[in-house]
Amino acid sequence: MKEIQHLFGDLKETVCSEDNLTVLGLLQEKAFEEFEKNCQTETWLGLSFSLLVILISAITVVFLVKKYRVHVDYIILNLRSRWKGIYSVESGDFQFDAFISYAEDDYRIVSTILYQTLTKKGFQISFPDKDFIPGISKADELLRFVNKSRKVVFVVTENFLDNGWNSYAVQMVVTHSFHNDRKQSIIVIIKDDIAIKRMPKDLRYIWWSIVSIRWPETTELIEQFWDELDYALKSVE
Structure with a gap:
């Protein structure tokens, strides 16, 4: 120009x-x-x-996905279950009275003490080493058996607090309980004299709605422990 x-x-x-x-x-x-x-x-x-x-x-997206990873996983697992034809059970139609979540190092306590004693009392108990199918995602199996159980029992020990998977399991169970209006379905057995302030934060946030029972330090208190656990497992949400 x-x-x-x-x-x-x-x-x-x-x-x-x-x-x-x-x-x-x-x-x-x-x-x-x-x-x-x-x-x-x-x-x-x-x-x-x-x-x-x-x-x-x-x-922002990465931060939100990381922070709410369990919620995202929960939605995905639920959608996958629906796609496979697996739906939430109706209230009162549970296959198990309780699902027990624990650290691998505490397997003996769960399998030889909790499981055997509760089974003798007539409870149907589920836990990973007994019921999870090898080769299937642990997250899928966790949600499947939590969904089949009236109650979820966490055996919180020093081993439990040190394991990252258990933190994930706690978040998944808490998310499931609130999504399905089952806030009273969580029972916490506290061992090793662990203070409440050291509990996983997701449990502390809903401490008002869960049942916590201390593992007895002496044999004199063992019967009281079993009575409290028996009552908690039988209680209606």
């Missing part, structure tokens, strides 16, 4: 809307360089702002 400006008769009257200059004035080398810089600045500003928005959005 600069080369053939003599062909335009109204350049002096034509105003550039971007810079309030006449087109003729804009064709001056210095004026055009300044105009070009302004255009580039606005372009980069717009591009930078767009990239910043995308970056913040990506970080």
